[in-house]
Amino acid sequence: MEKIEALITSYVKEVDLDALALYAQVATGKRLRAKLILKIAGENDRSLKLAAIVEMIHAASLLHDDVIDDASTRRGQASINALYGDKTAIMLGDILYSKGFLELVDFEQEIAQAISDAVAQLSVGEMLDVTLSDEINLDTERYFEMIYKKTAVLIEATAKSAALLCGKDEKAFATYGKNLGLAFQIIDDVLDITMSDEQLGKPALADFKEGKTTLPYIYLFEALNSDEQTILNSLYKKELTDDDKRWIKTKMQESGAVMRAINDAQSLGREALIAIKHDQNSDLERVITDMIEREF
């Protein structure tokens, strides 16, 4: 990962020194996308460069996301918009996007197209996420469309591009990436409900308050009787009391809503494993098994 960090640093530095100082303060996360590329295509100049590009684009999307969501923290650290204001976060995002695209032009057209198509859909995903937060959403199809565009589409394009880079079956890896991305987002949405503030490094049960009706909430709503549905409805976008929180957490477990969402993630994970079975890549398999076997 240090080689990728060094590449990103040199790319940002090529554009602007001020941007580099800012970029140094972006919370970088687990580098899932970069790791995927190296695990699929092995480590070489091309795969390292592609990994750096994808991580720059991902960071850009998070910078704009945090502005759009008014998020003050990112992975337990202060977000750039919280530290330096929305404008700086927008500009740094634009710099990372455009430098990412500039370097992407060096790659085969199919790869450049896959990644830039994903970014276009990612931007639509941002918009869909905001639209879906206007009112409670009880439609799983719209939920899946949103998490596909907001999360899975870039992971799908990343895995596909890595396969193209090394001549592997790009459709199989695209399926792997898409399913991994969807499962990953569902589990993220589950953890918002099942974990404590301390475990998350940010306030728990924040999604519903922010207008996000994630999959467990849709399933919970389906399982509740009409009186309970009225209660759940009344808590939408509200500051929750400790009693409210306990009620939601209890109902989520009792109704099996959380378990149903976890099952969905696990079956997506299994499909991902089937797609790349022929590759016999234990590293890629472990990404999935670690995710679906973790504690909730």
Added chain:
Amino acid sequence: MEKIEALITSYVKEVDLDALALYAQVATGKRLRAKLILKIAGENDRSLKLAAIVEMIHAASLLHDDVIDDASTRRGQASINALYGDKTAIMLGDILYSKGFLELVDFEQEIAQAISDAVAQLSVGEMLDVTLSDEINLDTERYFEMIYKKTAVLIEATAKSAALLCGKDEKAFATYGKNLGLAFQIIDDVLDITMSDEQLGKPALADFKEGKTTLPYIYLFEALNSDEQTILNSLYKKELTDDDKRWIKTKMQESGAVMRAINDAQSLGREALIAIKHDQNSDLERVITDMIEREF
């Protein structure tokens, strides 16, 4: 121009229908960049497509610019951020940028690189513009660096790409585009001082209030005595009274500061004309002569 509008509409529609409804409300302007491409490369499928892409990218940069500058109008119309909020403007900008890049991948690498490199510098230009607005700037070099990145760099890349598209001398056309862009921005900065609110379709003398020390202000400062410099300094970033406005306008003319800036624009224009003299393209020559001979 209708063919280009239709192409942009179909591109935005391919990404997202909601985005199309929003895009229809963006003030589109004179389409200088699109016209340049058609005038250099002639009208054909490739030049129309490139023109649509460049205009989408330009629109995206203006959407983000208006958020960063808190601008409530754009070319006399309400801006998207004023109509629908900053978040919508950021997202629509991201959609236009990313769809523009996606379509750009269809072009030769040299063209894709020229345009995407320009966008990276454009983002840095946004940042530089904000930094330069922190305090009064009396350095012409920093002013020229900023207007190069904020305005000229995309026009330069546009003209260069159009030349590459039709096998003309790309260096000559890059020089033409760069000089046109610089001259264009200087004149825009002059008009903020010399024109009335009605002529501009927006409040005049807005730049200095917004922290922008444009070229005529730098020249004015150089020409004033120290007492007058103190007065000018005291007006920086302030709401101007009618007396203040009259004082600035009078001093701008008396000191020759406005004329000096116009002369700079004109000599850049003449350099642009020399660069493309061999092409004997009266349309392209008229773009420059119209600009440098207009009324101030």
